[in-house]
Amino acid sequence: MTLDKNFDPAAIEQRWYAHWEQSGQFRPERGNAEPFTIVNPPPNVTGSLHIGHALDNTLQDIVIRHERLKGKDALWVVGMDHAGIATQMVVERQMNERQQKRTDFTREEFVEKVWEWKEESGGTITGQLRRLGCSMDWSNERFTMDEGMNEAVLKVFVDLYNDGLIYRDKRLVNWDPALKTAISDLEVETTDTKGSFWHFKYPLADGVTLDNGQDYIEVATTRPETMLADMAVAVHPSDERYQSVIGKEIEQPITGRRFRIVADEHADPELGSGAVKITPGHDFNDFEVGKRAGFAAGEMLNMLDGEANVCQSADGLVPDEFIGLHRFKKDGVSGARELVVQRMKELGCLIPHVSKNKDGETQEHDAEPRTIATPFGDRGGVVIEPWLTDQWYVDAEALAQPAIKAVRDGSIEIVPKTWEKTWFNWMENIQPWCVSRQLWWGHRIPAWFGFELHGDNRLSIHIPDNDELRNVGSTNDDKVFVSESESNMIDAAKEFYQREIVVVADRTAAVAYTLDNPEKMATHAPVWQDSDVLDTWFSSALWPFGTLGWPEETKDLKRHYPNDLLISGFDILFFWDARMAMQGIQFMKDVPWKRLYLHGLVRAEDGSKMSKSKGNVVDPLGLIDQYGADALRFFMAAMESQGRDIKMDDKRVEGYRNFATKLWNASRFCEVNGIGASKTLRAPEAKLPVNRWIISEVTETLATLDKALGDLRFDAAANTIYHFTWDRFCDWYLELIKPVLQGDDADAAEETRAVAGWVLDQIIVMLHPFMPFITEELWHSMASETGGRNYDLIVAKWPEPKAEIDADAKAEVDWLIRLISATRTAKVELNIAPGTKMTAHVRDGDDALRARIARQTSALDRVGRLESFSFDPAPEGATAQIVIDGATYVLPLAGAIDIDAEKARLGKALEGVSKEAKSLEGRLGNANFVEKAKPEAVEKARADLADKSAEAERLQAALARLG
RNA sequence: GGGCGUAUAGCUCAGUGGUAGAGCACUUCGUUGACAUCGAAGGGGUCGGGAGUUCAACUCUCUCUACGCCCA
Known part of the structure; x- marks a missing residue:
């Protein structure tokens, strides 16, 4: 089989993926091997692959493929989340399109329809994860509402209840009037919006007046409609203005309700009049004030129904005209807020806001404009209403303590470490977790x-x-x-x-x-x-052990819990990661994972957040179509440095597609030169310096790569393999071995083919976690001439070169590269055609250098265009001179040559070297440096100075020879 | 208000207590069979401002400025 000239990802991706999956190689039988486990954050069953999934799953796949190659019993658990609210919304939206609604059906019928939808169109994302090349264990794909997870959820709920860690409580919740369910604090997004601040007169009852004779208290509010359920007015206990009226009563003008003026530190004397109306049933702060004022939760007045329309309060004092109105203007129709303002104005109880316009004229407005931090439901998108209901709560504070401890004592390592503070800060201030939802789709409580x-x-x-x-x-x-x-x-x-x-x-x-x-x-x-059903996150919190069979004591559970690593975006740190830690420790008596890696967001090219509404969403599948999954994956890895978001950059993805093509072409070169699959895991024996050098380079690259992967430095890992492949292997090694392969020395050619084949194999293996498709293809095609491979690359063995670093070979090839590079540079600067062959006259060369030159003759000729070497002085005439280490290479130039150009060239080199030498000299001349610096630093400075001085001398001499 | 992060080449980003690197972009040259999705050579940065610690600071500390995120 001959490789095509260009690498076409689309032609191989699907084929290899299907092969891996069908042959069960995502989870090979390795019962005796050391286990390694990751659980995939279960994507929403409604979801499709977005760029964030692409990042998250690429990183996980790199880790799991690496561990699998290292021989571990690597398990990557996969499954989907039933995504309670999101899924129910999707199905309800479909019903709406057919002029139906949820309540047209019984609960059982509706849930049945959601299951039908799930079977038909749910899980689009699983096919998309396959396109990305993710090697999850699909044979045990899970669902948060499958039988096993249901069992786990039930047990957890019951056990927590019996331990007093789940309880039912009546308190204010974040109520989403669009979805008609309670939601947790985390699902509320507070956004600054433009609003109004109204000032009202609340008349004092029983003829009471303030010290200044005023017969009302001024209160200000951004939510006038809640006036219908006011139960107090609060003033600061030390506020002089109101001392005489504390304990006296207000008669609310619209409802006629009488209530007390209470002293409470919540009232800010600096803000407005210093007096605030208190609506305990519809405001979190007021709820606390109400409790302090002696109201039990059950006594607090409610004036809104589940859709935030006005309903009668328990004392029956809400006027009829308000009943049924929405809380505020909706779809252009005025609501309770507008009517309250109107009525208060008519009653003479509105205090207008006075401002000046541009012309300096005073103007009156009903309200003062104001920016208000407004809470919105993250799914429903409407303003959250604090609402007094009975809900189920998890005692998060109790569960958080061991999770805090686990991070403190290192049982869980958070990477990057900076997130630890966020973890502690949130856990230490955690509030009870409201877990009941007024939905139909989910785990019924x-x-x-x-x-x-x-x-x-x-x-x-x-x-x-x-x-x-x-x-x-x-x-x-x-x-x-x-x-x-x-x-x-x-x-x-x-x-x-x-x-x-x-x-x-x-x-x-x-x-x-x-x-x-x-x-x-x-x-x-x-x-x-x-x-009610449970919050979706209640079940996904059990993912690390629920998916392994818990509450059964399965073999998998014993082997794979705790998981080794969790990779997640920081955006679900509290929603998911923290709750897994809490539940995992509570029920398994051990942490869910040993390490937690948090990555950032993938942002649009301009740095903004991708969102459907902005229309700047990049589709990862489009990128796969265009550049291949391997290129997209490599991009994600190369850009993933710790603690930073990733900005999308198509050009860079293209660059990694080019990298794949480069490797492809290097393989083609190997193929046509009879270089095939390696037969050994360890490095072949080699005599030629160039071969010993590249083996050393592989060894070093491997060490760097393993270190980077061990530290979860995906960018460093990707760059390491990228530069080794392109710069070392393609640009130098393959060029340097061309003369050997085509030369007369059959033994040398044989050795070189063996080494080159081995190196290419190492590249393919080391690159496989990042670029699984092209590497698997090359793995097999490279062996097609020799009878094929015994196994697929996905389950091959991670490199073990077992070779020493060969310092001599490294020094020799390093010299060779520098000499060739310097020759090329000189040619360009002197305007000599790059292909021109030249003779070098070596000055100050010792025997070792003669031997080197003798060994590298063919490479110097073919790659460096230095066809011969002489140790005699160069003939009279124009020359170019190159200084490398201790020797000067004098290149006679044919024909007329620009002496000034060569002088300028050498002069520039001399200037650079002299500057460095001078700096080193200065440092060594500083007694403080010599005394206090680390001895190695002094030693190195001395050695560098010697080198630089010598080089400067030689350049000086070269310049002198030019006259 | 509290917390966290970021400021390095035109752009996107690495980086180390011993005077800076990558990719892309840019300039010049180049098709002799791996590769123009390429090769060779090159230009380009007082590492956000200020102060301190140190023999030595882009790197550590403080501070200021700008931007971003999370929490209240």
Whole structure:
């Protein structure tokens, strides 16, 4: 088989990928080998491959392929995330297009439809990861909602509940009115928006006045609509202006509600009037103030339903005209906010904002313009409403302690280390994690409710009397049964109630059941399951052990937990990584992974963040089409330096495509010169300096590469193999061996073919983690003449040259390269055609140099165009002179030559060398340097000075000879 | 307000306590069979400003400036 002139990635990528996968080589049987494990961050089942995935997965694939080549039992766990909110949104959007909505279906029907969608079009991304060349263990592909993960989720929930680490609580949550679910703090994105700051008069009740006689308190707010649920006004306890009215009452003008003025440090005397209205049911700060003022969470007034429309509050004081209005203007329709402002204005309770326009005229406005830090839901995209509901919380603070300790004591190493502080800072200030979501797609919470029992053994049927629209899945007065299965739950409920258990759909059904069947109340008790599902991240937090079979004590679990490494973008450090650490330590009593590598974001060419709305998203598949997966992968690796984002750069991807072509062509050269696959893992025996040199170079390159990969320096690793391949192997080695291959010395040619074949093999193996496709192709094509390989490159052996660094050979080839380079430079500067053959007259050459020249005659001739060497003085006439180490090479020039050009050339070289010599001299002349510097540094300076001085002398002499 | 990061060649980025490197771009030359997706040679940087530590600072410390990110 002869290689085509150009490398065409598309022609081989799919073929090799299919072959690897079908032959099961992503996870070869290596039961006795040392395990190495990575779990892939499960992509959303709705997702498709974006450039960030390309980076993340390339890095993981480099690591896993490297470890596999090193003979380890390398396991890269793969799977998908059910992505609760995201997936439900996708399916609901499709329904909307067909004029349907979720609530047209029963919950079971809807969930069934999501599964259907998942089977049909979910997992696009898995095919795309294959195109990137990722060598995951697809044979055990997992899903966060598969049977095994379900079991793990149930057990974790129940165990945490039983340990008091999951509890139900009524408090303010971040409520997303678009999605109608609670979300966690992390899912809230705070953005500065332009808003207004309104100032109002709150009349003092009972004829009370301030010290200055004013009969109202001024309050200012950015959210006037919450006025409908105000329960207090707060002033700072030390604020002189309000001392006399603390404890007195306000009569709210719109609702007529009376409430107290309370002293609380939350009120900032510097801000506005220093008095603030307090709405404990709809503001996080006010909630705390409300609690301090003595209100229990259950007493706090609520005035909004799940879609953030106004509903009646428990005290019935919200005027009818507000009921049903949206909280604020939506789709051009005025809401409660606008009406409240209007009514307050009509009541004379709006204090206008006065400003001056450009012309200096005063103007009145209803409100003062203001920038407001506004919370948005990261999925729904609408303003979050703090809402008082019952939700399930994980005691994150308790779980965080061991995770903090693990990083402190080094059980988990975070790379780059700078992220440790972020880890500690977040973990040390962690808040309870709200894990319940009011969705249908996800792990249903394994909790059932029933009515509490009275002392007289009667069911206590508490019916919430305020608003039907609120979450009435349960009330704080209900009894909770948390259990891994319904049957276990029934047993527990029977035990508790001493009655038959009737499972009904929800609380409403349970109430109906008791009302409809009064005769059964002594013998039957209804229970209903919590309708909520768990936060998606609750299940993905179990990924490092759930995917290995936990809670079963499987062989995989024993071998592959803890995982060795986790690679993730820093954007999911809190969402995922931190929670894996918490759950992993809690349930496995050991860290989930020994190292955590955090990489940055891939940004657009101009440095901006890629986003669909900006239209600057780069499609990795397009880049693969254009340049090949290998080139894209190499780009990702080469650009991945620790602690920095990557800016997209197509030209650079193109450069790595060129690199692949370069390697391809070097292989073609080898092929036509009878250089084939190596037969040995260790370096072949070699006599020729050029061969001994390249073997040493391989050994050094390998050491550098292993070090870089060990340190997770992907850029250094990529650059190392790149420069060895192109600069050392292609530019010098292959050029230097051409005369040997075509020469008369059959033994030398034989040795060289063996060495060249071995070196190319080492390159192919070392490059394989970065560029798996082209290397696998070359691995096989290089051996096609000799009967093929015994195994595929993907499972080949990582280099073990077992060769010493040959200092003599290195010195000799280094000299050769410098002499040839200097000759070329001189030719260009003197305007001599590069192909011109020349004779060199050597001055000050010793026997060792004569021997070197004798050994390198053919290379000097063919590559350096120095066809002969003489140790006699050069004939009279124009010459070019080159100084290398201790010798001067005098090149007689035929015909007329520009003496001035040669003088200038030598003069420039002399200037450079003299400057360096002078600097070294200065340093050595400094007594402080000689006394205090490290002896090696002094030694080196002395040696360098000797070299430079000698070179300067020779250049001086050369100049003198020109006259 | 708290925390973190970044400022090095025209651009994108490495880098080390002993006077700076890569890729791309640029200039000149070059097709003798591996490769023009190439080869050869070259130009280009007072390493953001200031101060300090040190025999020696691009590298360590402090500070200022600019930009970015996270948290509140």
